[in-house]
Amino acid sequence: MMQIAREQKGLSHELLLPLVEIFETVEGEGTATGFPTIFIRLFGCPLRCTWCDTPYSYPPYQAEMTLSIAEIVQKVGSFRAKRICLTGGEPLLYTKQVIQLLKELAHLPQIVDIHIETSGAIDLAPFLYEVSSPKVRYILDYKLNGSGETDKMYLVNLEKLRACDELKFVIANRADFEQACQVLSEVHLRCTPLFSPAFGEIQPRELAEWILEGGQAEVKLSLQIHKILWDPNQRGV
Numbered sequence: 001m002m003q004i005a006r007e008q009k010g011l012s013h014e015l016l017l018p019l020v021e022i023f024e025t026v027e028g029e030g031t032a033t034g035f036p037t038i039f040i041r042l043f044g045c046p047l048r049c050t051w052c053d054t055p056y057s058y059p060p061y062q063a064e065m066t067l068s069i070a071e072i073v074q075k076v077g078s079f080r081a082k083r084i085c086l087t088g089g090e091p092l093l094y095t096k097q098v099i100q101l102l103k104e105l106a107h108l109p110q111i112v113d114i115h116i117e118t119s120g121a122i123d124l125a126p127f128l129y130e131v132s133s134p135k136v137r138y139i140l141d142y143k144l145n146g147s148g149e150t151d152k153m154y155l156v157n158l159e160k161l162r163a164c165d166e167l168k169f170v171i172a173n174r175a176d177f178e179q180a181c182q183v184l185s186e187v188h189l190r191c192t193p194l195f196s197p198a199f200g201e202i203q204p205r206e207l208a209e210w211i212l213e214g215g216q217a218e219v220k221l222s223l224q225i226h227k228i229l230w231d232p233n234q235r236g237v
């Protein structure tokens, strides 16, 4: 037992992650919208969505810092929010490090929720298998044709989403809306589907009307309230 504890402590200091930023704000989207939340933004993403609003999270930009798991956990402890959003970039790029990070964050008694924003291009299975805490859940961003990255989706993930998870569709045009409805009609979904207007591409009201006209009774409209509260181009909010 002592040996396992020593190994875990070693991993915490040895495993490193490239980061863009860690900050506290209110969650801007999804079912936890409005809650004070600690954002941990990792560096790196294999996708290049046309409407990406965090291009500073992958090259040619560079990581702002490289921290050990222990340092990230310590930094999280300096904030007062009880919720964490692990995002990117694509945070699930770093399997071993992120599994360890999630385990340690879930052990923090003050933390009640850790949601991971993932592109849907990375297999969720190792994370679901290794991290059993009920605090940890996934928000999978299904890339529709308007993103230019639909072919990168790892579709097996959809069947793995649990009731506590979320499936988000960022919708840039009418064709995206119809594609999202088609996906929903084809999968047996246990989690909440979110429809979110691509910022600057369509008006939120337009999407709300499409949802109502289409009778999409289980879909939740999700707006990015951080872009209403602050300058849409401001980082760290």
Ligand code: SF4
Pocket: 045, 046, 047, 048, 049, 051, 052, 053, 054, 055, 057, 088, 089, 090, 119
């Ligand atoms: S997956 Fe996310 S971070 Fe990566 S390009 Fe798409 S929107 Fe940007």
